[in-house]
Amino acid sequence: MTATDDLERARAELVMINDQPYNAEAPPHALTSEITPTARHYVRSNFALPTHDGTLTVGGAVDHPLTLTLEDLRAMPAVEHAVTLECAGNGRLDIRPLPAGEPWGGYAVSTAVWTGAPLSDVLQLARPHPDGVEVRCEGADSGYHIKPVLAESGDRLTFVRSLALETAADPASDILIAYDMNGQPLPPVHGSPFRLIVPGWFAVASVKWLTRLDVITQPFTGEFQTGHYIYQWPDRPCEPVKHMRVRARITDPDPAAVIPAGTYTVRGKAWSGTGPITAVHVSLTGEGDWHEAELEPAAGPHQWQNWMFRWQANDRGRHSLRARATDASGNVQPDVPPWNRLGYGNNAVEVQYVDVI
Amino acid sequence: MTATDDLERARAELVMINDQPYNAEAPPHALTSEITPTARHYVRSNFALPTHDGTLTVGGAVDHPLTLTLEDLRAMPAVEHAVTLECAGNGRLDIRPLPAGEPWGGYAVSTAVWTGAPLSDVLQLARPHPDGVEVRCEGADSGYHIKPVLAESGDRLTFVRSLALETAADPASDILIAYDMNGQPLPPVHGSPFRLIVPGWFAVASVKWLTRLDVITQPFTGEFQTGHYIYQWPDRPCEPVKHMRVRARITDPDPAAVIPAGTYTVRGKAWSGTGPITAVHVSLTGEGDWHEAELEPAAGPHQWQNWMFRWQANDRGRHSLRARATDASGNVQPDVPPWNRLGYGNNAVEVQYVDVI
Numbered sequence: 219m220t221a222t223d224d225l226e227r228a229r230a231e232l233v234m235i236n237d238q239p240y241n242a243e244a245p246p247h248a249l250t251s252e253i254t255p256t257a258r259h260y261v262r263s264n265f266a267l268p269t270h271d272g273t274l275t276v277g278g279a280v281d282h283p284l285t286l287t288l289e290d291l292r293a294m295p296a297v298e299h300a301v302t303l304e305c306a307g308n309g310r311l312d313i314r315p316l317p318a319g320e321p322w323g324g325y326a327v328s329t330a331v332w333t334g335a336p337l338s339d340v341l342q343l344a345r346p347h348p349d350g351v352e353v354r355c356e357g358a359d360s361g362y363h364i365k366p367v368l369a370e371s372g373d374r375l376t377f378v379r380s381l382a383l384e385t386a387a388d389p390a391s392d393i394l395i396a397y398d399m400n401g402q403p404l405p406p407v408h409g410s411p412f413r414l415i416v417p418g419w420f421a422v423a424s425v426k427w428l429t430r431l432d433v434i435t436q437p438f439t440g441e442f443q444t445g446h447y448i449y450q451w452p453d454r455p456c457e458p459v460k461h462m463r464v465r466a467r468i469t470d471p472d473p474a475a476v477i478p479a480g481t482y483t484v485r486g487k488a489w490s491g492t493g494p495i496t497a498v499h500v501s502l503t504g505e506g507d508w509h510e511a512e513l514e515p516a517a518g519p520h521q522w523q524n525w526m527f528r529w530q531a532n533d534r535g536r537h538s539l540r541a542r543a544t545d546a547s548g549n550v551q552p553d554v555p556p557w558n559r560l561g562y563g564n565n566a567v568e569v570q571y572v573d574v575i
Numbered sequence: 576m577t578a579t580d581d582l583e584r585a586r587a588e589l590v591m592i593n594d595q596p597y598n599a600e601a602p603p604h605a606l607t608s609e610i611t612p613t614a615r616h617y618v619r620s621n622f623a624l625p626t627h628d629g630t631l632t633v634g635g636a637v638d639h640p641l642t643l644t645l646e647d648l649r650a651m652p653a654v655e656h657a658v659t660l661e662c663a664g665n666g667r668l669d670i671r672p673l674p675a676g677e678p679w680g681g682y683a684v685s686t687a688v689w690t691g692a693p694l695s696d697v698l699q700l701a702r703p704h705p706d707g708v709e710v711r712c713e714g715a716d717s718g719y720h721i722k723p724v725l726a727e728s729g730d731r732l733t734f735v736r737s738l739a740l741e742t743a744a745d746p747a748s749d750i751l752i753a754y755d756m757n758g759q760p761l762p763p764v765h766g767s768p769f770r771l772i773v774p775g776w777f778a779v780a781s782v783k784w785l786t787r788l789d790v791i792t793q794p795f796t797g798e799f800q801t802g803h804y805i806y807q808w809p810d811r812p813c814e815p816v817k818h819m820r821v822r823a824r825i826t827d828p829d830p831a832a833v834i835p836a837g838t839y840t841v842r843g844k845a846w847s848g849t850g851p852i853t854a855v856h857v858s859l860t861g862e863g864d865w866h867e868a869e870l871e872p873a874a875g876p877h878q879w880q881n882w883m884f885r886w887q888a889n890d891r892g893r894h895s896l897r898a899r900a901t902d903a904s905g906n907v908q909p910d911v912p913p914w915n916r917l918g919y920g921n922n923a924v925e926v927q928y929v930d931v932i
């Protein structure tokens with residue numbers, strides 16, 4: 219499959235947010251399935267589709283610098299995880315005032331099955347020095363502009379992120395260097411030939427088109443680590459964007475659906491990067507009537523969970539449904555999108571109206 | 576036309592918000608016309624459709640109490656005005672946290688031509704006492720419940736509002752006791768046989784099914800005057816809901832439209848109860864690029880105005896358009912819906928996204 223074919227296929231089923239670089243949401247109905255088909259998985263790009271030389275170089279503060287090919291990675295013990303990835307800017311369009319940045323609606327979230335070599339195994343081969351503190355993770359993608367903040371800048375930027383070495387080297391983190399997505403080699407738009415998959419984190423951490431890993435002895439600073447992807451709160455210190463925030467979505471009925479009066483099974487998904495979902499509640503009036511929904515156990519540790527609620531929709535007219543998730547860390551969704559200058563991490567309670575006729 | 580026929584007709588073209596009492600929004604495309612056809616004019620009811628004995632009694636602190644029939648009112652000099660009416664709860668569905676109350680989207684606003692007797696003429700016939708301060712205006716509609724605050728109350732309530740006598744008696748206020756809507760007798764759902772029309776005010780002031788006017792010598796207190804229809808701000812004293820707040824709406828393209836790249840004429844309406852609209856600005860990026868739209872002069876003093884903006888929609892992808900109106904009093908729309916406990920007066924800048932393909 220050529221990069222052009224791949225882009226064309228992705229365009230056919232997705233909702234385009236930006237043409238260049240290519241960013242597109244999943245179609246709303248894609249959220250109803252457990253595993254998102256690859257062609258319906260949302261796509262986030264910071265730059266144009268890069269070329270990649272097919273190798274991964276591991277260096278920096280390590281005893282054994284090495285260069286691995288795709289074949290080398292495939293020859294290592296493989297691990298497979300279904301992982302929910304969500305863009306940190308997902309839901310930005312509902313924040314007021316609307317921040318600049320890609321105007322994502324609510325569908326920059328998908329779940330695929332990723333197969334790859336554990337990052338911890340690769341780091342073990344390289345043997346990090348004891349004074350290593352982070353792993354600098356470089357993608358092959360680069361370009362001149364990041365809208366809107368750097369629109370005036372002439373610097374060429376490469377996409378680079380870092381992870382704490384302790385996290386990266388821990389097998390329990392389940393971080394993969396993934397080469398297969400839903401049982402097939404990664405398509406170009408999703409980071410071929412291999413990419414990081416960092417479960418539980420907003421997807422910015424899951425560096426696509428991975429080319430270099432360097433153990434570093436000082437914390438990394440860079441545009442995508444300390445410039446963007448920072449919560450710039452109006453009233454408290456800035457914080458880096460890390461784990462996905464607890465969130466429930468209503469997948470059925472559709473937004474602004476018109477349904478006949480009677481019993482209706484409301485369905486949805488819920489996920490969090492700070493622990494499994496422990497409860498989803500549904501409100502039918504907004505007057506504090508939080509009814510506990512039925513929550514299915516997670517099929518795996520890193521993927522969204524199904525929930526459902528039987529609604530006696532007897533009154534004709536407009537109803538505003540609210541869904542609110544709680545996770546094992548005790549995090550609960552807020553009522554109001556948490557405003558921050560760059561518009562990240564909107565996990566406000568979803569309000570969806572439905573007209574009963 | 577029977578009340579049942581009337582309800583059936585209204586149901587056919589409107590978007591129902593509540594079945595009983597009947598509340599329904601205009602269909603979105605109804606905002607594109609200058610004058611809203613009667614069947615597409617939004618409907619707000621606090622109680623079930625009342626019966627009305629066909630008379631208007633004028634009393635209280637007046638020298639000449641009187642009772643007028645529809646024929647009496649039609650025999651007086653008639654005045655005609657196109658008046659934009661907007662529900663005070665219009666746009667509630669975009670306020671976060673979502674307040675309880677009828678979940679109006681953005682289409683509880685319409686403009687009809689109203690014909691009737693000036694309220695000032697009727698008051699002049701009755702000759703108010705010098706110590707009169709307000710006119711108590713009573714509708715024929717009553718019932719047991721107002722959701723949500725009084726759901727537990729067993730009191731039977733009648734819909735009553737008041738106006739300052741000075742305002743009510745001033746011919747320049749253009750307040751009508753209207754019996755015709757768009758050239759036809761008022762339909763039952765719009766307040767037959769006659770109703771108040773108070774230009775510039777949120778429509779709660781335009782009492783439907785008017786039965787009594789009483790000049791009173793103390794300010795009126797009542798559920799619909801001092802209980803509901805009050806801005807309960809989180810951080811400053813309560814204020815009564817009075818004039819419509821300055822607001823622009825985008826009527827073309829449709830919300831979430833998909834349009835081809837090229838030049839696109841964005842169109843909309845703008846209105847305010849605190850003066851004519853003096854400017855509408857459109858932003859294409861949210862980065863302070865407020866472009867002045869072309870504003871048509873108002874066709875009359877009490878109706879919405881058209882505006883348009885030629886947009887060079889050359890970039891494929893999602894665009895978030897913003898429209899912001901300014902009125903002659905210097906009022907400008909805020910970026911964020913002004914939260915208040917009962918969810919009135921949301922006139923935040925409209926953000927509408929459009930996908931260019």
